[in-house]
Amino acid sequence: MKLQEYFLLPGPTDVPSNVLRSMAQPMINHRGPEFEEMLRTVTAQAKKVFKTEAEVFTLTCSGSGGLEAAVVNFIEPGDKVIVASIGNFGERFRQIAEMYDADVDFIDFGWGNCIDPSVIAEKLKEDSEHKIKAILCQHNETSTAIVNPIKDISAARGDHPALLIVDTVSGLGAAEFDMDGxxxxxxxxxxxxxFMAPPGLAFIAANKRAMEIAESNHNRKFYFDLKKARDMLVSKGQTPFTPAISTVYAVAEALKYFEEVGVDAxxxxxxxxxxLVRAGLKAMGLTLIADDDIASPAVTAVQCPKNINPDELRKLLREKYNVIIAGGQGKFASTTFRVGHLGAVRTLDLFAALIGLEMALIELGADIPKGKAVIAMEEMLMKK
Ligand SMILES: Cc1ncc(COP(=O)(O)O)c(C=O)c1O
Incomplete structure (x- = not known):
């Protein structure tokens, strides 16, 4: 028998048992009244999580599909766009935008930093003819575990009309986000x-200004046409194509928690x-990628001690201690590991994971003081 793992990835995340059980319901007609009621409820509740009055479309695809939908509906070939990147998913946004022949100005702020809004402000000020159509960036860059100052990036536009298109795939619900504000x-x-649900759905919120741009967008698209999604949602409470009904059940159940306590909580x-995680890791003497003021509430990226291979570390953690953490990504793949703490994570499971991590690191030869992480974490928790 396989025991339940301490599952600390930055996605997919552990799915609470009530959410899992909700998926065991029979199929319903996605063109019938029950699905309509569920989709309208999920949409209304998702709006509260985004903090928006804009329409939120539920797409059956992974997060990257949502990013592709954002590019294909709001950007046309030859459009000048800024991709402001601080890591792996910034690079993905660049790839998608270039795939659709956007004229990309890729600004790399460096892995380990956040975006500097003054650089964006400067670029836009120089663009007196308003040729820049959009700024694309991450809210929470999962590869480096850093949160970008989206509010300030938005304000840096001044009266420049560029759209701000934000990938908050790993940020929404974990880090402060106020789409309309x-x-x-x-x-x-x-x-x-x-969202504490299995993979399978992306949510894309697009305001009136963006949808007006989508209206005149000439890109060829079939599955990811948001005008079709809007028309079906508004008129019938449906999606244009067969949705992942079981995952919608799951999200509907998980969103009850957001309703109950509120997104801010x-x-x-x-x-x-x-x-808590950062206190424990620092007490072990480990180096964290993100400075405190830009650290992600969703995931923490850690420099793997020299002479230890992060893949070996994760293997030992998995096989001996039943703890699942993530490896590094992109150019951080061979030097970092990441501890996810988003979704339905029980606080004391973080103790278990860090104790496992401490033991595994010591077994692999790291010079780490025993027990300090737990003391630091206990002190933090008991102060509350
Ligand atoms: C910030 C960010 N953007 C996009 C994605 C891509 O999502 P998916 O893997 O669901 O396609 C991820 C996935 O981890 C992510 O963290």
Whole structure:
């Protein structure tokens, strides 16, 4: 028998048992009244998580599909766009935009930093003819575990009309986000992150200004046509194509928790878990990639001690201690590992994971003081 793992990935995340059970319901007609009621409820509740009055479309695809939908509906070949990148998913946004022949100005702020809004402000100021159509960036860059200052990036536009298109796949519900308050035009999220549901759905919120641009967009698209998605949602409470009904059940169940406690409380819980994990890791003497003021509430990226291979570390953790953490990504793959703490994570499971990590690191030769992580974490938790 396989025991349940301490599952600390930055997505997919552990799915609570009530959410899992909700998926065991029989299929319903996605063109019938029950599905309509469920989709309308999920949409209304998702709007509260995004903090938007904009329409939120539920797409059956992973987060990257949502990013592709954002590019194909709001950007045309030859459009000048800024891709502001701080890691792996910034590079993915560049790839998608280039795939659709956008004229990409790729600004690499460096892995380990956050975006500097003044650089964006400067670029836009120089663009007196308003040729730049959009700024694309991550809210939470999962590869480096850093949160970008989306509110300030948005404000840096001044009166420049560029759309702000934000990938908040791993950020929404974990880190503070206020789509309307911050004047974000398009935001993309995914079911397998803070939503506490399995993979399979992306959510894309697009405001009126963005949808007007989508209206005149000439890109060839079939599956990811958001005008079709809007028309079906508004008129019938349906999706244009067969949705992943079981995952919609799951999200509907998980969103009840957001309704119950409110999105701000969910974000606070994520911040508390972030602080706890960071206190424990620092007490072990490990180096974290993100500075405290830009650290992600969803995931923590850690420099693997020299002479230890992060893949070997994760293998030992998995096989001996039943703890699942993530490897590094992109150019951080061979030097970092990541501890996810988003979604339905129980606080004391973080102790178990860090104790396992401590033992595994010591077994692999790291010079780590025994027990300090637990003491630091206990002190933090008991102060609350
Ligand atoms: C910030 C960010 N963007 C996009 C994605 C891509 O999502 P998916 O793997 O669901 O396609 C991820 C996945 O981890 C992510 O963390």
């Amino acid at each position: 911050w004047k974000v035009d398009v935001a993309v999220a995914g079911s397998q992150k803070a 969910v974000v606070r819980e994520h911040c508390e878990r972030r602080d």
